[in-house]
Amino acid sequence: MILSSIIQRIVLATVESGGLAQPETEPVISSDVVVATHHWWAGFILYLPLISLILCGLCAAMKVKSKLPAWITTVCLLGSFVLSLLLYFDYGGSPELIPLLSWINLADPGGNFSGLSANFTFYIDSLSLLWIMFVTGLGTLITFYASEYMESDLGKGYTRFFAGVSVFLFAMVALVLADNLLMLYLGWEGVGFASYWLIGYYYQRPAAVAAAKKAFIMNRIGDLGLALAIYLIWTTFGTIQYDELMDVIQSGSWKESYDGWTIDAIPWFLMLAAFGKSAQIPLYVWLPDAMEGPTPVSALIHAATMVTAGIYLVARTYEFFLLSPESLHVVAWVGGVTALLAATIGLAQHDIKRIMAYSTVSQLGYMFLGLGVLSTYGAAYHVFTHAFFKAVLFLTCGAIMHGFAGQLDLRKLSGLIRIPGWRITSIAMLIGCLALAGFPLTSGYFSKDAILAEAFITQGPGFEALGWMAIFTAFLTAYYTFRVWFRVCAGKVEYEPGDEHHGDDDHGHHSEAFHPHAPRFAMNFVMAVIAIGALAASVPYFMDTKADEALAGGWVADMVHDSTAQGGLPGLDRHGQSMGDIVEHGHAGHQGEGDHAHPTLFGMDVHTAMYVISGVVGGLGLLLAAWLHLFRRQDADRLKAFLQRHWWIAWLPRAMEHKWYVDEIYQGLIRAPLWIASHLMYAFDRFLIDGLLVDGIARIPRMVARWFQPLHNGIVQSYAVTMAGGVALIALLMILFLQFWKIGGGG
């Protein structure tokens, strides 16, 4: 009976769970959200990675030693990508709900609370479509790349790796397509877990294990923020489903029982979550360490997709930030400072993968800056372009690592472009570097401009300074990016192999006879494709928008426009004027011929000015890098020696090299005190609670017994005296009692 009812429920839930997801007491569904059960096949975007995971599990169980897992995963992910594209082309322009399975549904018959429902349902709008396409697309490509990259682990961890990738894609899809915050949370923690899995892939290396652990725990702190934000949102708005949330916020019905502090708290917690996942101050330290994982993982998870989940979250929940605008200022400042800080650290590193990692942190900072200065579009566009160019950078790093037995030190590699077989790698890397440096007309150039310009347009505390800081960061970015490229790919041919064996003996060679192991088809193909993608990522900027002609930014802006993030879109009417009141945004004047003049910079329109400034700055960085690292490499050494010689400046490179001692500060301020506290607590537990309290109380009876023991001395008279005395005592006590309380005679 129970079994059949369970099966019945599952089937029902699968087939028609739209009904489950919608309690009857729900507020009016906003007209433009449709339940699209005819898109049921979209579920396979989620299921295919899962199927891949299960098949990989089978492979592991059957001890498959071929590349089968890689093909399975690639095919499944390709399927997801194709389905995402289909979904995009079939997307009708208004957000859709695609119910899959029911998950948590609480309704209170007493009507004391509004019910809590969180189901496996997709919420498809343009924002999620944008994300899902590049996630699955890059996922497919990088998996294909990894099929070659990971081949040295065939029969050992190969299957495990692809299973991990499948898990990641599964979680990421859940995160992006979720229709409620709880499912998003599932994906959120899921990607964290996948990241843990893959960073710790080389589980026998203590550094990898530690890095994995660090990543998971740091992410958990962020997750804590998300969890608290979910609680707050639910208690304040009574729902955690996006569509209902939008309705509630816009209708203002939540204000009836609002008591005045939650609105301001929600964005802070969301921020904490986003900063954790997207490696911003103060939670960024895990990302550089995460480079202990295999490079495709770094490319996919720690550059292109997962780390942008924070941006996605903020974009997705932008309405909450708009309700409390101060929070956006914080977002902007944290983003800007992180960008600068990470860039300075990047300057001083020698490990190219780490440089890329810090550059990722830095670029993520840009994205948050964009979010903070009300340019969700800029942020999203930068996410989009960054996904490509950073992926290609990491993949080329991976190729180098793969070929040079784990060598990543830029001082020990040079002139790669001249080594046969490494041309594609070098060119791909160049493209990536150009885009990252914001070289004019590359994709990074446009996306970064969209953010930088907005910093000068939007009014906020110190936003202008922030803008200049970001421009300075752009200069640093260009410098350290090309430092890598000029060192590694240009110059004369020189290399030393690394000492890494991928756990394999036939691979690394320490002898003179070491030959770099050039990438073959799969890797080259993927690098080429993504490099082209990185170039082509500037195309959407010039595409026509269908929404609003005032809207600059083309296709990506279009995608953002239809989503929950539209509040941060420049030049657009925000639904509900109430919100406009609290947002001090310069663009308010954009659309009308009102009092507001266009903000200007050096007498030009800000956007135009920014094209020039960032182009110049990027070029300067590039030139500096070329000088110090291509043409006169000895000058770089001299500069370094100079810096280190003078005490008043010597701290700077050292601090930069040691990542501003942030890890050490955390260690000293948080971990060590907690560790000591834990030991104290353990001692407290053993000696005070267990020893003194529990055992002590248990000892009392024995102690008291010892007082009475002398009475049992074996002498008859003594017994008799005690007996008589005891009787007398009790009688006395009784009399006293009776006298004292004046309770007389009989009952």
Place this chain on the structure above:
Amino acid sequence: MIWGWILLLLPIAGGLVVVGSSARAAKSIALLTTLATFGASIAAAIEFDVWGTGDFGLVSSIPWLPEVGINLSIGADSVAMMLVLLTTLLMPLAVLGSWTAVGERLKEYYGWLLLIESAMIGVFLARDLVFFYICFEFTLVPMYFLIAIYGGSGRARACVKFFLYTFTGSLIALVGFLFVAWSYAETTGSWSFQIATLCEYASESLTLREQVWVLTALVIGFAVKIPLFPVHTWLPLAHTEAPTAGSVILAGVLLKLGTYGIFRFVLPMTPEAVVEWAPVLGILAIIGILYAGLICWVQTDVKKLVAYSSVSHLGFCVLGLFALNPMGLQGAVLYMINHGLSTGALFFLVGMMYERYHTRDMNAIGGLAKRMPVWAFFMVFFVLASVGLPGLNGFVSEFLCLIGTFAAGDSGSYPGVMGPWFAAFAALGMVIAAMYLLIMVGKIVFGSLKEPATDDHHGLPADLSAREITVLVPLAVLCVLLGVQPWIAMDAMVGSVNETLAAYPEIVKDAMQQVADAGSSVLSGGVNP
């Protein structure tokens, strides 16, 4: 209905057969019995036609001591039924898990296992207070012997502490129970120990002061069992010394007797006192979560770590119970089940490791993933379930407990007496849990291989045998199932939960009103506002 009695008596009967049979057959008979009991519980669950409602099924009653209204009265609501299912599921696994670990005095061992199964089922099926108390207490005996005979080197101290501590606690609870029963007798003129009757009576007729006393007595009794800070210190000791199956049962079911007791007695009996004291208990639970979590961090004994983690985890459960809203309560009940599954499995895994290496010292062992990949997989899996990774079971219950606590603020849509601060501090436990469990995994599962020299593997393969995998797979499957489709359990329990909570909204509102009138906070209100 007959199924209840079958469930109760089948394990005892099997135990008698085991004791009467030869030592060689003991294992098989025990396994068959536990499997049969599991089958019977499934049958009972199918027969059980009140899922989702607040009613009792499998109801049956035999008069025992009519003078004072004591009956052998059994029956289960859906929450109890689920816990029965958990018990009967864990028992065959416990038997399988002890297959090679226990080598001597087999008949006794399996006899005790079967006896404790009956006692645990009895606790959940009891509808009579005295019968409940008997079973509740009786669980101590088999566990005492399991630790005392089959335990580790420090077992003598551990089992005595375990026994006396919990025995003392439950005696205090007994006095509370008797007080309620007497009060009932005085009011109505006849004695009754029917739980439902007493709950109804107590909630309506006891004064606040009396309720507070009853609450104190009951909570002392149950808190020791849960265990709640600061009466938790017996648990790490008992867990460390208990044999694997003992730990599994202890963590899987016995600890739940405490939370079940709170669910079954404290909440319905003393609602007004609960509303007044829930913040205090909530704070204790939170202290437990954080304190035990941090202590886990510095453990080197894996089993002790998992034991302290139980203290930490059950704090969430208690928090959910005293959130006094459907989210929290459903979360708490789910937590009971989920913690049984995942922590039970963790103890199995630690036991499997111990059986091979004869040590639980994290510093002596490392990188076992290389030697035992399958074991490592399960270890990581259950650690994640325990950490509360969404998609696995632990998450749902933890989330519900916390959101319940969070929403229980005076500003929430469901009035309650805790609130955001409670939830925020408790949620820190999520981070701490990740910290200590992953550190543990990082040490023993990952890293470079480090094995203590041992010459005795009990003839076990390097990695898990098919039998051991069989033990773990059902738990893993349930972890996923309850993580992805938790509504199976939630829909089933919703009636019981709402029944339990029926009286609360009014009381909470009144209390809020009073506090607002007095202009003081709930906490400072105390007993005598």
Place this chain on the structure above:
Amino acid sequence: MILLASAFGQLALAHYLLLSGVLFVIGLVGFLSRRNLIVMFLCTELMFQAAAIAFVAVGRYYYDFSGQVFVIFILTVAAAEAALALALVVLLFRRKPTLNAEDWRDLSE
């Protein structure tokens, strides 16, 4: 004394009771203070006889014979106890030639 007098108004009974009380206390104090086993036993006899005096006196006071009957039984029991006590003392003396009660303290904590 005054209490007793006021309770019963008959000085005679009070005197008897007083006597018996004094006797009882003498017996008790003797029992507590003496070390010789035989003397101790005699002290218990004294206490018995104190009770007997009280019974007789009260019986006379109420014109009730049961008090006197009781005394006969008391004497009988006392005789039985005496037999037992002397046998015991002899037994003990055989083991250890002393009558001092304090010498018997092998059983103690």
Place this chain on the structure above:
Amino acid sequence: MTSNHLWFLIPEAILLVGVVFTAITGLVRSTSIRQSTPVIAAIFVVASGVASVFVFSPDHLDTTAFLMPALGRWVGVITAAVGLVLILNSIGRVDRRLEQAIAAGRLRFDPLRAGRGEYYAFMLLSLAGLMLVCTANDLIWLFLALELTSLPTYVLVAMSRTNRLAQEAAMKYFFLGAMSAAIFLYGFALLYAATGTIEFDRMRYELQSQAANGGLGALAIGGLLLSLFGIGYKLAAAPLHLYAADVYEGASAPVTAFLGFVPKAAGVLAIMVLLVATGLSELMSSLPYPILIMLWVVAVLTMTLGNIGALLQRSVKRMLAYSSIAHSGYLLIGIIAGPGLGYTAVLFYLLAYGVGNTAAFSVLSSLERRGEELTSLEDLAGLRQRHPLMASVLAISSGSLLGFPPLLGFWGKLLLFIAGIQTGHLVLVIIAAVNSAISGWYYLKLVAVPIMASPTARSESVERGPSNWPRFAGVIMVIACLVLPVFLGWLVAESRDSARTAQAVRADSAQAEADAVQPSDDSGLFTALPPLKTALQSPAKR
């Protein structure tokens, strides 16, 4: 005394006949007849138990002569049952060396040296004394019954072992016993002085009228107090408990078991009878305040001193001695609770305690080490390996004494607690609960040492005793611990019927006559409640 009264002495008469028989058979030259002495004693004990069921059947109840008309039925039965086991426990112990010498042909039988006959005869005498307490309807009778109970036990202690410890124990027991007898005798004298009668029935009227006229007089109170203290010696109630540990240690195990049950039961019953004689009944169950205070203090002291004293002991018998002191304390809760549920619980608890305690001593009786009794806990270490049955008997009986559910002892304690709470003595019950928890510590030792400790050289040499009967007895008692809870309803109903006071019975029958249509409501007995409940309630609410 009516002629009818003799009818109720049939069980005791049977025992006295048994005394004659055993005294004779114990002196017979034929070994086989001598060996059958315990069997004869057992037969008579069983016969008296059976007889008491018939004698005190409802048809014959005499509500005019007795304060608690049916008390004899329950007491007779449990006396017979426990007495039977006590006799079985002794088999093989008495005259052991002498009999061995005779069997080996080293000695010829000499009636002057044989103690077997007296031993069983004295046991039967003491049991008869216990039964007589129940039928006491005046002070003489009560005095004689108590003396009959205790005098033989002095002798039993002295002759139970041949070493000087036994004699020292007997000396202490006897001298202190004599003192206590004098004390309660003097108390009786004062009671007589206060009421002018020795008959309980009349005494009750006297005291009730005194109580109605402004409280009991000082003489009555003083008499009651002295009586209770004196009788408290039989219970080993604090502060008159000091002898217990020494005496129990000095006597042989079967005799210790005897001391643990018979005088204690006699004392408790005597206290019940005396208190009912002050006018207590189910209808009016509040004690005079001074007595209440005294009993309260004594109960708390007794259970606490007993339990904590036991914690320090290494000797099993001393430990059980202290445990028996503690049990007296628990019994006093029932006494304080008064007629009705309180006395019911006391009677039930006597059974539970008797069964558990006797079973524990059976273990000690059935084992020996080099011909000597087991003394310390070390002797029991690892007992389970060589004597698993005895180890489990010890474990289960300890569990029952601890009051662990679902064993018999638990129900006894539960009823006592219920009775205590019912009469408003919540604090007392809490103290008792804490004491139960403390007692867990040492009872657990009795479970743990045989099962967990590894055997030592001392415990390796532990062997079976000379006879298997004590083992049998222990097993029977343990089975009783396990099985009797099944018949709980019946047992409690029986003990309740036995505990009823004549006043209640009369009132009931009057009630039954008054409204013959509707049968009287038995549960009225459980609803007679004291006024303390209202005192507990806070005036704040309601």
